Amino acid sequence: MFDGLTGRLGDIFDRLRRRGALTEEDVGAALREVRVALLEADVALPVVKSFINGVKEKAVGQEVLRSITPGQMVIKIVHDHLVEMLGEQNEGINLNAEAPVPVLMLGLQGSGKTTSTAKIARLLKTREKKKVLMASLDTRRPAAQEQLRVLGEQVDVATLPIVPGEDPVTIAQRAMRVGRLEGYDVVMLDTAGRLAIDEELMDEVVRIRDVTKPVESLLVVDAMTGQDAVTVATNFNDKVGVTGIVMTRIDGDARGGAALSMRQITGRPIKLLGTGEKIDALEAFHPDRIAGRILGMGDVLSLVEKAAETIDREEAEKLAAKMEKGNFDLDDMLSQLRQIRKMGGMGGMLSMLPGVGKIKDQLSKANIDERMLKRQEAIITSMTQKERRDIKILNASRRRRIALGSGTTVADVNRLLKQYQDMADMMRKFKKLGKKGLMRQGLSALMPKGR
Numbered sequence: 003m004f005d006g007l008t009g010r011l012g013d014i015f016d017r018l019r020r021r022g023a024l025t026e027e028d029v030g031a032a033l034r035e036v037r038v039a040l041l042e043a044d045v046a047l048p049v050v051k052s053f054i055n056g057v058k059e060k061a062v063g064q065e066v067l068r069s070i071t072p073g074q075m076v077i078k079i080v081h082d083h084l085v086e087m088l089g090e091q092n093e094g095i096n097l098n099a100e101a102p103v104p105v106l107m108l109g110l111q112g113s114g115k116t117t118s119t120a121k122i123a124r125l126l127k128t129r130e131k132k133k134v135l136m137a138s139l140d141t142r143r144p145a146a147q148e149q150l151r152v153l154g155e156q157v158d159v160a161t162l163p164i165v166p167g168e169d170p171v172t173i174a175q176r177a178m179r180v181g182r183l184e185g186y187d188v189v190m191l192d193t194a195g196r197l198a199i200d201e202e203l204m205d206e207v208v209r210i211r212d213v214t215k216p217v218e219s220l221l222v223v224d225a226m227t228g229q230d231a232v233t234v235a236t237n238f239n240d241k242v243g244v245t246g247i248v249m250t251r252i253d254g255d256a257r258g259g260a261a262l263s264m265r266q267i268t269g270r271p272i273k274l275l276g277t278g279e280k281i282d283a284l285e286a287f288h289p290d291r292i293a294g295r296i297l298g299m300g301d302v303l304s305l306v307e308k309a310a311e312t313i314d315r316e317e318a319e320k321l322a323a324k325m326e327k328g329n330f331d332l333d334d335m336l337s338q339l340r341q342i343r344k345m346g347g348m349g350g351m352l353s354m355l356p357g358v359g360k361i362k363d364q365l366s367k368a369n370i371d372e373r374m375l376k377r378q379e380a381i382i383t384s385m386t387q388k389e390r391r392d393i394k395i396l397n398a399s400r401r402r403r404i405a406l407g408s409g410t411t412v413a414d415v416n417r418l419l420k421q422y423q424d425m426a427d428m429m430r431k432f433k434k435l436g437k438k439g440l441m442r443q444g445l446s447a448l449m450p451k452g453r
Contacts, residue, residue, distance in 0.1 A: 008279045008296055009259050010039035015077050015297070024064045029076060033058055036080070044259025047264050049087065057083050075396055083294050086264060093246065093271040095122070096218055102135070102181030102189045104214045108207060108238055109222035111195035114250035116146065118222045120153035121190040121276065121284040122248070127159055132187040135227035137162035137177035139210060140194035156281055160186075169192065174210045175276040191216070193262055199234065204241045211242060220273065221249045223260070231260040235268045244268070249287075250276035261292070330426045332390035337380045339375055380408035381418050393419055 003258070013037045018024065031211055033054055040050045060079045090246035097103050105122070109115040119136060126132040136154055138161070147164045155163035162177045174191055181189040193210060196203045210221065221244045238244050247264055252275050264272055272287040287298035382390065384407035396419065398406075398412075405412045 007039060007043040010042070011036065011297060014039070015080075016415055018076055019074065024076070028057070029061045029125075032076065035062070038261070042260075043262070045265045046229060046232060046259070046263040046267060049263045052266065053087055053451065056086075078295065081297055083287045084293035084296060086265060088292055089265045089271045089287075090289055092286050092288045093273055094182050094286065095126070095127075095220075095273060096245070097130070097132070097188065099217045102178065102186045103218075104178060104216040105188060105190045105212060106207075106216035106219040107190060107192045107220060107222060108242065108244065109193075109195055110199070111197050113141065113195065113222045114193055115222040116140075116150055116273075117153065117193055117279075117281075118220075118248050118250060118276060118284070119150065119190050120157050120159070121281060122220075123154075123159040123188075123190055124157035124281060125284060126188055127157070132161050133185065134188045134190060135177065135184075135186040136160070136190045136192065137173060137174050138192045140192060141168070141170055142194050143174075146192075146194070153281070160223060171209050171213055172208055174214050178214055184395075195224050199237050209322075218245050219243055219296060220246050220248050221270075222250060223258055223264075225249050225252045227260075227261055229263065232263050232267050234269065235264060239268050241269055246271055246273035248272075248274045248276065252276065253278050253283075257389050258296070264282055294445075312361065332385065332393070332422060335422050335425065336379060336390075339379050339382075377408070377410050377414060378418050378421075381405075381410055384408040386437050393422065 014032055014275060016084070018032055036057075037050055037054050040053065041047070045053075059074075061076050094287070107115055107119045107122075123136050125135045126134050135147060136150055136159055137217055138147040138150040151161045151164070162173070162180060164174075165173075166177070170193065177189050178189060180186070191210065191214060193207055194203070219242065221235055221238050223234055225231065227234075235244065235247060241303070247268070247270055249264070249272055252261070265269070275285050275287050277283045277285055381404060384404045385396075389400065389404075401412050401415045405415050408415075
């Protein structure tokens with residue numbers, strides 16, 4: 003979401019770092035460029051003005067201009083102000099109330115509200131170990147209630163049985179009653195959306211709010227709509243009351259201005275980010291980590307958390323044991339490809355690493371993308387078990403058959419086998435060096451020589 007802004011700010015701060023000393027004019031010129039970059043990223047003008055004034059006040063102080071690394075000091079000040087703008091710290095979903103805790107889901111039609119309801123329910127079930135009931139109050143959109151029921155089956159979360167003809171307020175009351183009688187911890191109420199805000203929508207949501215008294219009223223907004231998302235949030239907050247925001251489609255081409263403006267204009271925190279279409283593509287919003295991503299510092303903590311959630315520990319331990327023995331076959335490579343895809347592909351992983359933003363174009367040119375991973379997986383699954391264990395038997399005719407079966411070319415097959423061979427060579431070196439030898443010589447000992 004912040005790729006454009008990250009690139010612009012990276013160029014500005016690179017020039018600052020190269021200067022041995024900074025004058026007040028240098029800082030002023032850099033901040034004028036930062037101002038333009040923020041406006042181009044669709045950040046609201048009042049937010050930009052407040053941000054630049056706050057940074058400038060600290061950045062032109064004597065302790066910065068006379069410091070050993072003034073450029074780094076300015077970047078730190080910008081980082082701290084970004085964190086302040088985004089909300090200081092992560093605010094999770096508040097479940098601190100008597101069960102069943104009502105959670106009201108709000109938003110316009112098409113914002114991803116129903117899918118977000120299922121994603122949050124899954125998160126509460128798997129991470130918080132809560133018993134969750136979902137209820138669709140959308141009686142207007144065709145098949146909306148059925149959509150939530152299907153999503154409930156996908157995430158293994160119960161949904162309130164559909165009773166034809168019930169109005170939204172009655173459904174909400176029934177959901178809370180079932181929640182109490184059947185011992186649910188959380189009841190998620192997915193309200194109806196509209197293509198635009200209207201009085202009828204607001205009146206309906208207010209009636210539902212009044213009968214259920216939700217602990218959380220989460221507004222789902224689409225990051226792709228830019229400042230319109232901020233306007234929607236302001237209207238819902240004024241008329242219904244919002245406790246937190248869920249921002250969806252941040253993996254798209256949004257410029258990021260809505261996320262940067264939301265907290266200051268609405269006074270409500272962004273709590274969760276929808277990072278893709280998959281049912282597990284949801285992550286907590288950490289202002290300090292997002293600020294780090296914007297400034298090209300990466301987000302290693304989120305990467306580690308994602309790895310802990312998605313990587314199969316048993317599979318990882320099996321692979322580690324095989325590595326110690328120097329064994330590594332194409333089934334192991336297939337397992338690793340699938341783990342990478344679970345973590346959002348190479349692009350998702352690389353975007354969280356420090357400094358990768360500057361070389362993202364080169365990486366995309368090198369075909370490090372989701373399609374490459376899918377092709378490689380298809381190639382391996384088109385092989386027999388015998389072929390996966392022993393690539394020496396892969397003669398020209400077998401390679402043609404595998405290429406045909408996987409919808410790829412023989413060149414793609416050869417490329418994968420070369421990549422596998424490099425990895426297998428590295429594993430054999432791992433066995434030969436042992437843990438002590440590896441620690442003594444470092445990772446460079448595993449790198450292929452002369453290639």
